[in-house]
Amino acid sequence: MGFRFGIASVLAAVFLMPAGADPARADFQFGSHVPKDATTPEPADLYRMFAGQTEDWGSGSYAYWAPDGTFWAVNEADQSVGRGRWHVTTLSRMCYEGTWAWRQDFGIETRRARNCSFYRRDAAGEMWSTTGSMADPWFPFSGASLSAGNTVAARYSALLATLGISELRLLD
Numbered sequence: 001m002g003f004r005f006g007i008a009s010v011l012a013a014v015f016l017m018p019a020g021a022d023p024a025r026a027d028f029q030f031g032s033h034v035p036k037d038a039t040t041p042e043p044a045d046l047y048r049m050f051a052g053q054t055e056d057w058g059s060g061s062y063a064y065w066a067p068d069g070t071f072w073a074v075n076e077a078d079q080s081v082g083r084g085r086w087h088v089t090t091l092s093r094m095c096y097e098g099t100w101a102w103r104q105d106f107g108i109e110t111r112r113a114r115n116c117s118f119y120r121r122d123a124a125g126e127m128w129s130t131t132g133s134m135a136d137p138w139f140p141f142s143g144a145s146l147s148a149g150n151t152v153a154a155r156y157s158a159l160l161a162t163l164g165i166s167e168l169r170l171l172d
Contacts, residue, residue, distance in 0.1 A: 034128050034138040038120035040092045041127070046119055047088045053146040063096075064152035071096055074155045079103055081159045082113070083168045093118055099168055108163055 041049075050065040057063060060076035065086055073082035084098020095116035101108055119141065120128045127141040160168065 032138060033135070034120045034130070035122040037123040038128055041119055041121050043088045043090055043092050046092050046094060049143070049146070050086070050088075050094060052150075053148060054151045056145045056147070058145075062152050062155065064150045066150070071098065072150075072152045072156045073098070073100075074152055074159050075102075076155065076159070079159060079162060081156055081163070081165075081168060083156075089116075101163060101165060101168055103163060108165060110168075 051067040052065070054062055054064045057073075057075075061074065061078075063071055063073040063082070065071050069085050069087055071082070071084055071086045074080070080100055080102035082098045082100040084096055086094065086096035088094050093116045095114065097112070097114040099110055100113055101110045103109075115131060117129045117131045118134060120138070122128065127143070128138045129141040130136050130138045160166070
């Protein structure tokens with residue numbers, strides 16, 4: 001829950017490498033250190049990139065980043081939902097904190113989760129991100145995973161109903 005890049009993303013990157021691609025460069029593209037020429041985007045630019053957008057996290061998992069700093073997330077495959085707040089720091093980290101709920105055995109489990117991602121843009125204009133420290137692996141971040149508007153609301157409401165939850169509140 002709350003991880004931005006799972007093993008499926010890494011495996012897809014390895015197994016879906018284009019024909020003729022240089023395998024030696026694959027390590028650089030998928031999970032290397034941030035390119036040396038990368039710079040930190042302006043916080044306002046990073047905010048504008050996410051605000052009012054739905055992000056496709058893959059495998060039936062989506063998050064909507066509302067301009068007012070709230071977010072809603074769903075993972076249809078795991079039948080889980082998340083709700084909370086998001087912000088961009090002065091160091092251009094996009095962070096979110098929220099409550100996640102999912103069916104566990106014969107009940108509903110909830111937990112609070114917090115995640116922050118660093119972003120950098122290389123000289124070619126490609127965005128890179130990591131959810132770990134600056135020394136952790138970096139991955140290309142495609143703006144193609146973002147679409148305008150809230151396409152999460154209906155999925156979120158449907159999953160709440162399926163889970164038998166009337167409202168999901170941020171845990172303290």
